[in-house]
Amino acid sequence: MARVVVDVMPKPEILDPQGQAVARALPRLGFDGISDVRQGKHFELEVADDVDDETLAKIAVGLLSNPVIEDFVVRRVGQE
Amino acid sequence: MARVVVDVMPKPEILDPQGQAVARALPRLGFDGISDVRQGKHFELEVADDVDDETLAKIAVGLLSNPVIEDFVVRRVGQE
Amino acid sequence: MKVGVITFPGTLDDVDAQRAVRYADAEAVALWHGDTDLRGVDAVIVPGGFSYGDYLRCGAIARFAPVMQPVVDAARKGMPVLGICNGFQILCEAGLLPGALTRNSSLHFVCRDQWLRVENTETPWTTRYEEGAEIMVPLKSGEGGYRAQKSTVDELEGEGRVVFRYAGGNPNGSVNDIAGVCSANGRVVGLMPHPEHAIDALTGPTDHGLAMFKSLVESVVAA
């Protein structure tokens, strides 16, 4: 078994109201020095060893992200 | 400026309906070998160099995550 | 004439869409997400709700349901298809309509009586409206912000494929106040607001939505 992480983020040109809401809240809470926040999704998958990178990319692009508005990154983070 | 990533995940013992929905969909789509999926949030912050780890942890626990049901991990991923 | 109304697990407004079809004097045919054919219907409505909980992304899982393949095939051949709210999101995910729906800019779910301007009266779903007519129907969604690449938006605007536009205030941050769009051939229409909740002033704010279903019946009969 391997653990695979997929991070899905709004494309840079797409408005990210959630990230903006965080960015606006920070100074109000007394946290300065954060100039930008973007919010996406983080998936952790337990994957059998014979699942190859191509399959993982298909899952990421076909299901976990919407290529019209989102980019993704797949990482294998460890064996179990 | 540094880039900081915060990943927020539902605590292991807490129900994760989002991850479950993905896990159940995968075999229907013909993807086998994924035994578990958990879904959380992924934040990317642009942070001034003088923001220390303690401040980042405070932001993560106070604003980005809900400590009652979520855990988080903070990573500095690079300088810009 | 028969209009199919699809039910996915988590679909909510299927009963309302069926009722709207009946109010327009057509027969509503229930289609199940697992169906592999369309049971001889003349048009299809993909109704609102939270298919599969919409936990991953609205419409992301529903678009893979078996019933969507025949819907996509029929739509490409010109069958009228209407996606309402979650149905709109599903049609975008399935590639039948361009763009995507994202989190409302307020970050809150919003349920309100919304004015819309009808911008395109050529689709089978809008022939009964006058161009520029303003209608009031309920809007109720948390992820209704319409987004697309700039080139896509330009193309939609250039080809008159924006079918409905929010009037009297943009409720969710949609680009160009877009509330609904159609496919290149005009046969597939998707919109976030709910015309099926505005077919009778007893249970909705108005009956302005009924003309969409009557338009369809007229268009199909005329064809």
Added chain:
Amino acid sequence: MTQLDTVAHAAETPDTEQPFRELGLKDDEYARIREILGRRPTDAELAMYSVMWSEHCSYKSSKVHWKHWSANTTPEMKAKMLAGIGENAGVVDIGDGWAATFKLESHNHPSYVEPYQGAATGVGGIVRDIMAMGARPLAVMDPLRFGAADHPDTRRVLPGVVAGVGGYGNCLGLPNIGGEVVFDPSYQGNPLVNALCVGAMRAEDLHLAHASGTGNKVILFGARTGLDGIGGVSVLASDTFSGDEGGSGRKKLPSVQVGDPFTEKVLIECCLELFAEKIVVGIQDLGGAGLSCATSELASAGDGGMRVELDKVPLRAKGMTPAEVLSSESQERMCAVVRPSDVDAFMAVCRKWDVIATEIGEVTEGDRLVITWHGETVVDVPPRTVAHEGPMYERPIARPADQDALIADTPDGLTRPRGEEELAATLMRMVASPNLASRRWVTQQYDRYVRGGTVLAQPSDTGMIRIDEETGRGVALATDCNARFVKLDPYQGTQLALAEAYRNVAVSGATPLAVTNCLNFGSPEDPGVMWQFEQAVRGLAEGCKELGIPVTGGNVSFYNQTGTTAILPTPVVGVLGVIDDVRDRVPTGLGAGQTLLLLGE
């Protein structure tokens, strides 16, 4: 792994110390359990008794006051009542073969701990109560109370609660047809999240929660069972629970449950199909106290015993103990009793909806509830002693010493606005005050249109839904409570709440038929609170008799206090009425050219 605490082991080891106090049981309660069983309870039995004998499940402080309901319910009032107090929800005959069922419930403490999930699972729980009567849930309402509007913690609690009520209810496809938002500093550390659900069914489809018919199967269906809210009910309703199950060596478990409204929506449709096929003998929702409650209540209300193979329960977490499986408050689960010949059909419906269903036991002869774990008996109890014969207390009652001073402090001493300008300024201040301001920020997060039956919702004081599309038959509902009146005079204040809800229903054009309530009070161990409570119950019961409509059910929430300061006593009253044709409703608001008449003094 510690040794499994079986019944045999418990009998052999009578002197084993048990953490009953940490589980919220008093010394005499523990002694009573030992007396019932003739031995010490096993861990699993202790978990069951402690949760079922908690204030929340056993109504041990309030039950003695139920005499007021029965004393004030006349045969005429009973005539239209198909199910009343004691069932999951009250059911009334609304004519034309239709029955309506409705109930109010609280989810106050969980909503303070985790506002979104607490409120969401509160909605989920009350909806399952309505389903357990055999009805289709049709609409929800949410009477809410928060601390001061400008207090920083209200900013955490209110948006979370509203998003949770909306998030769950919207996803279930239940229109929200009304509610309340009231601010008062007494709710600061203790917001009230009450939720009402109303449903309807054909009168002959009424299902009652009981397990009868020897050999009938017990089927658990819906979500898997996890570590959610283990001991939640006790810790939340009785304030003395450490969270550990005793001996299992687990670290502190979360008392928070996370809702999965999609699973519940599918469960609703699945249940309705099962009801339509008439393959359910008895049904019970799993709420607080989980399987402890469902198995003991089903068995207790039936005509036999029950045997449960607990290890068959589908689990979400690894290594759960029997006590944990019994106490888990995982949401979105139901338990049904099914004839053996219908099991295949039952499973087929569940498969269609992709709902996990597992046969976990059967109805047996005799009168014991026996639960096994991999073949070994871990529970062997008379189910009534768990579910219905819990402790009952006559708590001391005393009118608070400062009540007279409170009443003497009348508004006569307040300065009145004089002249146009002061009047205008006062009006502006009132309009802007949190308790009178627009509720749109809240109500626009709720879907009020779904299912196309909503005839009245905000801004009307009454919610109304159409039940029969052919005839237009419908029901109207209102919930009300002015807790400041109740504080001044709990007897009359509660009657005023009843009268307001009754009037709201009546002026919508409907005929009031039945009453539900959610009695939110401070600690029952405080004689002053018990005085408020007793007065409120008596006031409501006698008011109902006067109006000729029965109390069909309700809910009690005690221990709503911060430190020793109780909330304002808040007996929320819900009234349900019927209207023959919703087209005859009377909407709120004036039309041009209409004449305004004042009725009454």
